[in-house]
Amino acid sequence: MTTRTAPGPRERLLEAAKELTYRQGMGVGVDALLKAANVARRSLYEHFGGKDGLVTEVLRLTAAEDEAAYEQTMRAAGDDPRRRLLAVFDWLGEIIEEPDFRGCRYLAAELALTDPEHPGHAVTRRYRERVHDLLEAELRRLGHPRPAYAADQLLLLIDGTLAVGATRPGTHPAAAARQLAEQILGEPRRS
Amino acid sequence: MTTRTAPGPRERLLEAAKELTYRQGMGVGVDALLKAANVARRSLYEHFGGKDGLVTEVLRLTAAEDEAAYEQTMRAAGDDPRRRLLAVFDWLGEIIEEPDFRGCRYLAAELALTDPEHPGHAVTRRYRERVHDLLEAELRRLGHPRPAYAADQLLLLIDGTLAVGATRPGTHPAAAARQLAEQILGEPRRS
DNA sequence: TGGTCGATAGACCGAACGGTCTATCTACAA
DNA sequence: TTGTAGATAGACCGTTCGGTCTATCGACCA
Incomplete structure (x- = not known):
């Protein structure tokens, strides 16, 4: 047991x-x-x-959790890559609404850790690329002509959503971003 | 003299x-x-x-400067609101390329100033709304059907651009955002 | 039973923090 | 010439910082 x-x-x-x-x-x-x-x-x-080691480990831990959360969100959205990608923005919308939402942890960490040699930077950078690759894989499955570039754009929308969610509560950035994401994905394929 | x-x-x-x-x-x-x-x-x-008073004054000062920079950028782009709005993203692209670019000062301030009562927060909030209104005014001139909402989206693209510019140098977020901005603005009016 | 190891409490360190204070200097006006 | 206001240098305050150290405790194992 x-x-x-x-x-x-x-x-x-x-x-x-x-x-x-x-x-x-x-x-x-x-x-x-x-x-x-x-x-x-x-x-x-x-x-x-020391403190640096602790916060670095925290970043590592949460990065793994958040990465899994992206995967779980997409898994729960079914098989269609289009639905899976859009589901990410619905999920972001929920996160932002949580009462203690304070913006993107990783962006905050990168801005706060002045020393460019701090090991935390490597963790956050790796996390971003992992998310980028998750998005790119879906775009590839979707048959997007420029999956890497479109993933850049989706990541930009995600970062923008989290930033606006932290700084302009009340507006609904996730919905606004989702609409732009739809345009990145292109017309829904009418089978 | x-x-x-x-x-x-x-x-x-x-x-x-x-x-x-x-x-x-x-x-x-x-x-x-x-x-x-x-x-x-x-x-x-x-x-x-005290220190708090100084940093608040710094935020006030830079907010006025940056606000003026938005206006100057649009002024230099001519009269067409579409060109004026897209010029903002070209300008952001230049800012991001500057060697000592470290992301959006105001977002960093809001994340760093833990105390929600710190007077700096009011300054950054006001700044964001001022930029929003600048964008909205141009969208209105453009005849956009939902100028306030579109301004929300443009602001989201701006924040995303600055965030990505700080965290994923090498990618070109301003260009990626500009392309999305074009879609927000709609088809260029063929006079 | 005794030994070992991980954890505890907490004193202690030098450095840096934001902030207050006194004393001195300088420029300018009465 | 003298008075005054603003700036200077820098000692000093109590607090907090990240980090080290000693001593004790308790669980598990030989």
Whole structure:
């Protein structure tokens, strides 16, 4: 039986950091993280080597989760690549409406991590390319003439949606983006 | 004759803060700002009341500058609203290519200023609405059936362009956005 | 039973943070 | 010439920062 073991300090730290680095930004103090996770100071340095290691691991973790969320969203939309791609924007619309939505975590991280050598940058860059490739694969299945370029455009719409969702709540950027996405995908193929 | 007086401490501080808050983020230390501006510590608190007052004033200043840059870009593009709107994306393309481009200052500020009561938020919000209204006015002149909604979409493309420009250099988001913008504007009117 | 290892609490470190203060200097006006 | 206002340098304040360290605790295993 897969009994759920009580999460250890490492898991508690990751969970607390995931939450706090998003809500409070990358500037959260170590003390705040430790208190939120109920973890001894030493454990942080044992497991992650320092704050940078922790936030990098958080980025890695959430990137995997979000990547899976893209895949799950498309899987739930069925087989038609057109429907699958448009479903992404419906999903974004839901995310934006969540009360504690604060914009794209990865964009915020890249803007906040001043040091270009911070290992977090590599994680966010890889994440973006993975999403790009997911989109491109669908576009290819759709028979789009320029799948890579169209994926660039869809990614631009996604980033725009998340940015506007954070800065102009009340407008409905996901719906506006979805309409533009339809034009990228071209006329629906009438079988 | 309009002899250019040597800039006083206030101007030097604003200029240094404009530069450093963009390059290093809102987390720059007061000491770094003072050193860069060659200004006494006391002067900062005399003129701006504190760091928050300074960065808010910087946002106000750059918002006015950027607003003027939008207007100038459109003015230089002539009278046709379609050309004027598309010129914005050409201009964004130039901005993104600048070697020290680091993304949208206002989005970065909004993500970095955790405290929702920080006066900077009001400045960035106002700025966005001003740009929106500039776009909407052109769309109205163009005879667009839904100028406010189309302005939402253009603003989304702008934010997406700046985000992608910061996170995926090498791709050419401004050109990709421009093409989508053309579709928002509709078929060019053949006089 | 004793040993080991992971975790705990928390003192402690030097550095940097934002902000206040005194004292001095300089330019300009009365 | 003297007074005044604005700017200067920089000491100083308490707090917080990320990070290190010691000491203790408790669970599991030999």
